[in-house]
Amino acid sequence: MGPIPFPRLNSGIPGLDDMIEGGFPFPSVILVAGSAGSGKTTFAQKYLFSGAEKGEQGLFISTLSEPAQWMLRYTSQFEFARPEFYGKEIVYYDLGVELRKRSSTEILDLIDKKVAEVMPQRIVIDPITVVGTMMKDDYRPFAFDLTTRLKNWQAVTLLTGEVRPGEMYPAEISYAVDGVILLMLSDEGDARRKYIEVLKMRGTNHLTGKQSVDITRKDGVIVLKARF
Amino acid sequence: MNDRDIQLASALSTELRAGDTSLLYLVSTKYTNIVRVNLVILKALLDGLKLKGIVITVDRPHQYLSHLLQLHGVGQDNLSFIDAIAAHASDTKPGGAAVEYQHGPFHVEALPEFLRSSNGSNPANANFSEAEFVLIDNVSTMLTYNTLDSLRVFLIRYVEVANSPNRKPVTTVLVMDKDVHAELHRLVSSMSSRVVELSPEMTVRQISDGGAKSKSRSPDILAQPERPDATRDRMSNDGGVI
Numbered sequence: 001m002g003p004i005p006f007p008r009l010n011s012g013i014p015g016l017d018d019m020i021e022g023g024f025p026f027p028s029v030i031l032v033a034g035s036a037g038s039g040k041t042t043f044a045q046k047y048l049f050s051g052a053e054k055g056e057q058g059l060f061i062s063t064l065s066e067p068a069q070w071m072l073r074y075t076s077q078f079e080f081a082r083p084e085f086y087g088k089e090i091v092y093y094d095l096g097v098e099l100r101k102r103s104s105t106e107i108l109d110l111i112d113k114k115v116a117e118v119m120p121q122r123i124v125i126d127p128i129t130v131v132g133t134m135m136k137d138d139y140r141p142f143a144f145d146l147t148t149r150l151k152n153w154q155a156v157t158l159l160t161g162e163v164r165p166g167e168m169y170p171a172e173i174s175y176a177v178d179g180v181i182l183l184m185l186s187d188e189g190d191a192r193r194k195y196i197e198v199l200k201m202r203g204t205n206h207l208t209g210k211q212s213v214d215i216t217r218k219d220g221v222i223v224l225k226a227r228f
Numbered sequence: 229m230n231d232r233d234i235q236l237a238s239a240l241s242t243e244l245r246a247g248d249t250s251l252l253y254l255v256s257t258k259y260t261n262i263v264r265v266n267l268v269i270l271k272a273l274l275d276g277l278k279l280k281g282i283v284i285t286v287d288r289p290h291q292y293l294s295h296l297l298q299l300h301g302v303g304q305d306n307l308s309f310i311d312a313i314a315a316h317a318s319d320t321k322p323g324g325a326a327v328e329y330q331h332g333p334f335h336v337e338a339l340p341e342f343l344r345s346s347n348g349s350n351p352a353n354a355n356f357s358e359a360e361f362v363l364i365d366n367v368s369t370m371l372t373y374n375t376l377d378s379l380r381v382f383l384i385r386y387v388e389v390a391n392s393p394n395r396k397p398v399t400t401v402l403v404m405d406k407d408v409h410a411e412l413h414r415l416v417s418s419m420s421s422r423v424v425e426l427s428p429e430m431t432v433r434q435i436s437d438g439g440a441k442s443k444s445r446s447p448d449i450l451a452q453p454e455r456p457d458a459t460r461d462r463m464s465n466d467g468g469v470i
Contacts, residue, residue: 004371004372004409007259007405007408009260026259026260054428055428055429056260112295112321113299116292116295116296116299116300117299119263119264119267119296121260121261145320148317148318148319148320149319149321151288152288152289152292152317152319152321153263153292154260154262154263154287154288
């Protein structure tokens with residue numbers, strides 16, 4: 001008897017699913033890493049909205065970067081963002097305030113409680129890297145426990161990670177996740193181009209190497225030059 | 229749980245009611261809905277029908293389902309867990325008591341005998357002899373750790389144990405996605421009393437008789453040798469993409 005293929009969840013990012021055997025393994029935790037302006041939050045929002053279009057429940061956990069009201073205002077400028085999903089198919093939860101005053105165990109319990117309440121198939125934590133800087137406890141055990149629990153809730157979770165100058169991806173979280181997707185900005189002459197690379201996707205024969213991407217109002221992040 | 233879930237729990241309460249004989253139900257749903265469907269089924273069995281039962285967890289440690297039930301107000305006084313994955317899960321999530329199945333998720337063919345010996349002799353034990361329902365979370369995951377043939381043997385032995393003389397009828401519910409594990413779905417369907425098909429919107433689309441309408445069906449008939457071309461449980465043509 002051969003291996004049993006994973007069920008997979010569509011990413012909602014045009015061109016990406018063809019690079020990863022049809023979608024993200026279900027359940028799994030995927031790190032989407034990139035520098036400021038590389039499209040991480042747009043990627044994550046499109047992932048949730050594409051699930052909502054199919055009746056899948058989404059949960060967006062904001063850690064600090066900005067209040068949900070501002071993030072939603074900017075997201076509303078994309079054509080894929082349908083306001084009728086807000087608060088229903090896509091639930092927004094602000095964890096930022098709690099991060100400042102709670103222990104890692106309490107943070108895990110809060111996330112557990114929210115996930116059990118909403119029962120999402122798609123979760124986003126944006127950005128996860130802030131959690132490490134805010135946390136008084138050891139971040140690595142927290143990262144391991146968080147990813148274990150998120151998978152056991154039977155969802156595909158995207159963690160967005162801010163990349164520091166000179167860093168490829170946030171190493172302290174990457175060991176615990178099932179997949180790492182890089183969104184990159186590159187200075188090429190007078191132009192600043194955007195790329196995507198699937199660095200790791202467990203259980204998946206994924207395409208390697210950088211692929212060009214664009215960010216459009218219609219679809220958000222799209223893969224331009226995937227060679228299949 | 230939303231209104232849709234409550235309505236489904238009510239509909240399932242009517243269908244899953246305890247009968248004079250042990251019945252095996254197959255509930256077909258989209259893979260991404262299995263967690264929610266299991267919750268709704270347990271609400272129907274525990275709150276709606278007031279039955280006493282056991283959940284066997286294979287997919288994830290029992291704490292998650294227990295937490296889910298607690299948060300959604302489903303009583304667990306009449307529920308016991310047999311956890312077949314805890315030893316391999318490295319999970320720190322706190323939770324209530326559960327019996328650990330020593331073989332883990334492997335060797336499911338020995339699980340029916342384990343159930344037969346689970347007689348509640350100590351307080352932490354699940355008492356299979358008194359169980360009015362059994363839910364497995366979930367049968368598809370068993371295929372990750374076992375062959376299709378092992379699962380066939382498990383199901384045959386389980387049906388035998390469930391229909392042992394002098395035990396009360398037990399309603400057994402297996403939830404799975406027919407598009408993801410088509411061969412396993414056919415096997416379970418052939419051994420089920422009833423097949424309940426749910427729509428992606430979590431409504432009952434269809435209820436039909438399964439391959440085994442009653443316990444009178446001989447396990448020998450069910451133990452057909454596997455076709456050479458069916459030894460591997462494959463995903464559907466769409467690749468099982470959800």
